Amino acid sequence: MDSKFQPQKVEKEIYSFWEENKFFEAKVDKNKKSFSIILPPPNANANLHLGHAMYVYEDIMIRYHKFLGDETLWLPGADHAGFETQYVFEKELQKQGKSRFDYDRDTLYQMIWDFVLKNKSNMENQLRRLGFALDWSREKFTLDEDIVKIVYQTFKKMFDEGLVYRDERLVNYCTHCGTSFSDLEVKYVERNDPLYYLKYGPFTLATVRPETKFADTAVAVNPADKRYKKWIGKEIEVEGLLGNFKMKVIADKAVDPQFGTGVVKVTPAHDFVDYEIGKRHNLQFKIAINRQGRLTEIAGKYQGLPVFKARKIIVEDLQKKGLIVRIDEKYTHRVATCYKCGQTLEPQLMPQWFVKIKPLSREAIKAVKEKKVVFVPRRFEKMALWWLKNFHDWNISRQIVWGIRIPAYKCRKMSNDKCQMANGWFVSIGKPDKCENCGSREFDQDEDTFDTWFSSAQWPFATLLTQNGDSKLEILNSKKIQNNFFNYFYPTSVMETGYDILPWWVCRMLMVGLYVTKNVPFKTVFLHGLVRDKKGQKMSKSKGNVINPMEMIDKYGADALRMALVFGIKEGSDQSLSEEKIIGMRNFANKVWNIARFIYINRQVQRQKSKSKDNNLELKIVQKLKKEFKEEKEKYLKLMNSYRFSQALGLVNKFLWRRLADFYIEQLKEPLKDGNIKTLEVLKKVYFENLKMLHPFAPFVTEAVWKIFKGKDQSILKENL
RNA sequence: GGAUCCUUAGCUCAAUGGUUAGAGCGUUCGCUUGACGUGCGAAAGGUUGGAGGUUCGAGUCCUCCAGGAUCCACCA
Numbered sequence: 116m117d118s119k120f121q122p123q124k125v126e127k128e129i130y131s132f133w134e135e136n137k138f139f140e141a142k143v144d145k146n147k148k149s150f151s152i153i154l155p156p157p158n159a160n161a162n163l164h165l166g167h168a169m170y171v172y173e174d175i176m177i178r179y180h181k182f183l184g185d186e187t188l189w190l191p192g193a194d195h196a197g198f199e200t201q202y203v204f205e206k207e208l209q210k211q212g213k214s215r216f217d218y219d220r221d222t223l224y225q226m227i228w229d230f231v232l233k234n235k236s237n238m239e240n241q242l243r244r245l246g247f248a249l250d251w252s253r254e255k256f257t258l259d260e261d262i263v264k265i266v267y268q269t270f271k272k273m274f275d276e277g278l279v280y281r282d283e284r285l286v287n288y289c290t291h292c293g294t295s296f297s298d299l300e301v302k303y304v305e306r307n308d309p310l311y312y313l314k315y316g317p318f319t320l321a322t323v324r325p326e327t328k329f330a331d332t333a334v335a336v337n338p339a340d341k342r343y344k345k346w347i348g349k350e351i352e353v354e355g356l357l358g359n360f361k362m363k364v365i366a367d368k369a370v371d372p373q374f375g376t377g378v379v380k381v382t383p384a385h386d387f388v389d390y391e392i393g394k395r396h397n398l399q400f401k402i403a404i405n406r407q408g409r410l411t412e413i414a415g416k417y418q419g420l421p422v423f424k425a426r427k428i429i430v431e432d433l434q435k436k437g438l439i440v441r442i443d444e445k446y447t448h449r450v451a452t453c454y455k456c457g458q459t460l461e462p463q464l465m466p467q468w469f470v471k472i473k474p475l476s477r478e479a480i481k482a483v484k485e486k487k488v489v490f491v492p493r494r495f496e497k498m499a500l501w502w503l504k505n506f507h508d509w510n511i512s513r514q515i516v517w518g519i520r521i522p523a524y525k526c527r528k529m530s531n532d533k534c535q536m537a538n539g540w541f542v543s544i545g546k547p548d549k550c551e552n553c554g555s556r557e558f559d560q561d562e563d564t565f566d567t568w569f570s571s572a573q574w575p576f577a578t579l580l581t582q583n584g585d586s587k588l589e590i591l592n593s594k595k596i597q598n599n600f601f602n603y604f605y606p607t608s609v610m611e612t613g614y615d616i617l618p619w620w621v622c623r624m625l626m627v628g629l630y631v632t633k634n635v636p637f638k639t640v641f642l643h644g645l646v647r648d649k650k651g652q653k654m655s656k657s658k659g660n661v662i663n664p665m666e667m668i669d670k671y672g673a674d675a676l677r678m679a680l681v682f683g684i685k686e687g688s689d690q691s692l693s694e695e696k697i698i699g700m701r702n703f704a705n706k707v708w709n710i711a712r713f714i715y716i717n718r719q720v721q722r723q724k725s726k727s728k729d730n731n732l733e734l735k736i737v738q739k740l741k742k743e744f745k746e747e748k749e750k751y752l753k754l755m756n757s758y759r760f761s762q763a764l765g766l767v768n769k770f771l772w773r774r775l776a777d778f779y780i781e782q783l784k785e786p787l788k789d790g791n792i793k794t795l796e797v798l799k800k801v802y803f804e805n806l807k808m809l810h811p812f813a814p815f816v817t818e819a820v821w822k823i824f825k826g827k828d829q830s831i832l833k834e835n836l
Numbered sequence: 837g838g839a840u841c842c843u844u845a846g847c848u849c850a851a852u853g854g855u856u857a858g859a860g861c862g863u864u865c866g867c868u869u870g871a872c873g874u875g876c877g878a879a880a881g882g883u884u885g886g887a888g889g890u891u892c893g894a895g896u897c898c899u900c901c902a903g904g905a906u907c908c909a910c911c912a
Binding site: 116118119120303310320321322323324335370371373374375378379380381382386387389390391448449494495497498501505615618645647649650651671679682683684685687688689690692693695696698699700701702703704705706708710711712713714715757762765768769776777780781784 | 839840841842847848849850851852858859860861862869870871872874875876877905906907908909910911912
């Protein structure tokens, strides 16, 4: 045995051994309890980061349940990550001086496909390097044909049952990225913008966006505001940059009399509050800003100017005309920006597909309240319920190429009532040859693709259902489902992921999973926190404080990194990680190795020593060790069963190092020298049991030691606790 | 404006109402002990943010205050 544990020498070989011997492959075994986890599919567009390494919790649970004798499944996958990936890819294109507009749809799609496939296999190998006990034979990709087919069927089911609808409404749109988003993708940032007080007919009103005034279709005041009561319902004459115009005065409760002057110009097509007011009062929706973020023809001579430039010029012109009363330069407010590129979002009136949330969230809330899904730590249940109650209808249309194209078709003819009722739209799972409503052969497929999360929301049941080669949702209602792979592992045991995607993913999986399968997709939700740097700051490339997990594995071994992510933290809370901490855990792995080395060397000594009767006595201190171990194990099981992994690791760490090595081995050195067989036996037994207990956290060193003692073809994974 | 979390050793954090509040890293002193210097032995370091309360017992539960973090919300 080497005097030091050298992970670099054994990790690769050990992982291949596990994989070749199919230790991670799950099958249906009615005599065993099933335990299943679906890996949150990493985006197939980049290297793994520490957030992915946090999935070590899943490996801990899987390996622990293997020891309990359960039939385990940990199903890996990859996410095409629609918009995210297209964004990353476009940046690559930019470096080559190209843009996505240089290619047609099919070419661009193929280019991204190649890019993703390369990254996907890279990502998979990195998961292997972390030692994850994933069943690679079950791996799925969100763009696999059978998965796409499931996604289509879900969409069709929703469409047929009225849960998905097409509507033209105001959506969050990024003119730089060229796509709309759901509410969740909007990032609000505090910003300082001048607040302009404009002369508006007989009123003065405050606005930060004078450039939208060409699309004003009313002026609103609060119905209770006495100052303006007499104007309500009247029409006022306003002097503008493009000449005088008339404007109706309306009363709406959304207007805060305390803000500004208590008078608001209403621009229903460019502001969410105004949109609501516009709908309530049946106002006209005039469009002043187009998809490129430039003013439209209704802006007259300002047409074609980009928003910010237009604002500047318009303010100057308003000032020249004496229409600006004053400017509040100190005004701060929250602005909706694109979470990806950071540009201010431009609300746009667009026809999009929406998922009706209420009927879905109602069932999800019920399931949570009935504890069909349990949250760990418990506080996240409150968060989940809050989200489920507050979701708006979900915009699932994205104006991008990379992703699953929406299988909705618009008929050009609409030659019967049914077709007209549907506004020409129909949904088809396969390629249609005629309009499903009127039979016309002229129709066009929607250009848009699904929000990635729409497919992710179906991930647990989609990945399991397709394992038997089935990709039809009908099977859920048939007898065929019984005893098959899906039924055995669904609902999955645990959904483990970062708390930051609770609304994006966990809640949506719950809603859609319940809707399609009539069952929760997982029984327990275990959420982990963010990894920060050693000063508690967020890791980011610009700060230069990013720790690369693969680099750490190269230097200190996977076990060290894994334990550093779990040791001494509270599950569900953010944590600080430093290279020093990883080194500390590397030292622990080495300690584990060296206890083995001590036993190994003494085993050889034993053989040479005489076998007098005295040497078979069980010493008092050995009895004490046995007792202490028994207590340790009981505590360990309790902690593991209640998801307190950090405490469990701390327990084993303390026992092996502080007690077994520092205390017992030191005390027992003399008897061992004398060849006391009983002592060595107990020492070995206790140590091996602890190896099993440590294995979920540090799979490599424990397996390496196991093989040294038991033989190359043996594995700790064949053991039970 | 709401919600959640946090404030414990020099730093980063643990501790499920119950011995003397722990760990990792750092600091000081000593150890060429045949498992390991990636180690061993010893030591310093704490009024658990503040004030009340509940309890036989509070870092932990309750109320208030101070400070910090994150998420959410349509103040133009």
